[in-house]
Amino acid sequence: MGNDLNILILSCGTRNKIVQYFKKELGNNGLVIATDCSNLAPALYEADKHFIVPRMGDEGYLDVILSICKENNIKAVLSLIDPELSLLAEHKQAFLDIGTMPIISDSNVVDMCFDKYKMFEFLVQNGFQTVKSYVDKEQFYMDVEAGIINYPVFVKPVKGSASINISKVTSKEEIELLFGRFDNLMIQEFMDGTEYGADVYIDMISGDPVAIFTKEKLKMRAGETDKSVSIKDNQLFELIKKFVKVIGFKGIIDIDIFKVKGEYYISEVNPRFGGGYPHAFESGVNIPEMIINNINGNMNVDVIGEYEEGINMMKFNEIIVMRNKVIAFT
């Protein structure tokens, strides 16, 4: 399998569609190999080959992943969970040294994505409209007095994933209660508008954004987009292009954006495949193919906005049942 284009997907969890898409695009040119620390991660059983590995935080985890890469001639590696993105970014060179390309932005960029207040400061300093944020509650109270911001607001951890521990609060009393109980919280403006998501691919070779798929989020469930509809707006495309170039993203990212009174506000970035990426793929925005092009040493052509508007996406539950190690797809 010397020249095979094998791809490793770490912490695959329930992201079966991502594994399916890579298998489809690779065809007979390589294997999709998946890992997870749980044998109850259904996406494992979609892959050509899978490994149950230690937990991401366990000692020796990186060595296990590196040796899987070496032994399986892995050409590219990506992860589907946030904590692991920092690990991949920090150890990018160790992967490159054994011929594996981590599909990830640089370490400082990844870290900024997971520090909501740092990202806020960066956005403000670079002239991008974003969601008003405070780590200093006294400053927030002053801005309330001055009429710069109003209740309700969200109180959330500065470093947090998904919608874990987010509270919508309406009074100073509640803020005092939360700040008294937890450390490292921030206060964020409630955006009374429409929420959008953008799936963006920044070519690993040229560093240019080559694919942007934008959708309006119609319904959320457990912090994930459950229903969405594709939209196209050149103003939004230009904003995203400028943003990803200024910050220097690489590979696949997912951006959360609000639109309030006709203006776009950048909210958050996940520097990985977002949970709503299948909407983009099924609408023709084929990022697995772009990743394979990059592994082959080829730059991708710009296909920004090359999809139809008004395509609806609806999620539902599929299941896998597993009988005594024999796997049955349903």
Place this chain on the structure above:
Amino acid sequence: MGNDLNILILSCGTRNKIVQYFKKELGNNGLVIATDCSNLAPALYEADKHFIVPRMGDEGYLDVILSICKENNIKAVLSLIDPELSLLAEHKQAFLDIGTMPIISDSNVVDMCFDKYKMFEFLVQNGFQTVKSYVDKEQFYMDVEAGIINYPVFVKPVKGSASINISKVTSKEEIELLFGRFDNLMIQEFMDGTEYGADVYIDMISGDPVAIFTKEKLKMRAGETDKSVSIKDNQLFELIKKFVKVIGFKGIIDIDIFKVKGEYYISEVNPRFGGGYPHAFESGVNIPEMIINNINGNMNVDVIGEYEEGINMMKFNEIIVMRNKVIAFT
């Protein structure tokens, strides 16, 4: 289509698997027809035919459903959302009069399922172990003093579906705050044990339970079972048989059960297909077939416990995309 075994699934939402299973079991013997008030309900597009209908609470809703039944020669109707179960049960006779069998328990039984305190009282009066519950907070405080119950406890609406508005509380202050803010709350014991689910079919003709599938819940997500494993325990089967006979359930129900220190405690009942039913079906417990038998005037044979233990179920997200009214499955 005079003798077709057409089945109507109301408020199908995201329950694509249920529509798929009925289609599979009916084969060429009839159509599966689905309704929803939203054209973004993905299960609509799995059905042989679908109707977008008014909202369940809207005036004239029942007449719309009855006329769909008449015009499409519907032999059986069932709903997948809680509020509609009461409507079906209350108007059972109107459906029977036009030759449609509602797959639902009697009205008083359905109402009891949605009043958690009434269900608690019924269980206690009939000698079933259940989760300690209080609508009288003063009585609860006295029982805390007496050492009969301890914090943490759950505070939830007496009538509520899924995990909406459930708070885990650890102090009298929090209980006072919640009871001061909302009406019709109850306090429920926190069960520190293992959670089980049972999918049960009670024959519409004989009134006897003929299928029971039990599973341990391994992981929850947004109030639904995300991963589970099948179990078999005759003691649990006997408890369930006794319980469904005493209360007089009919058709398909889903029971939540806790096991603490070796003892089973009945918690709640949804008198409809539970969100985890696909686990039972894929393990061979074929309730759509039993419903079809009943519509054909045939009683089902008892298959309680006829499945394998240790079958794991794992959910993941599948999607449907819809381009300008042309439907594409992925």
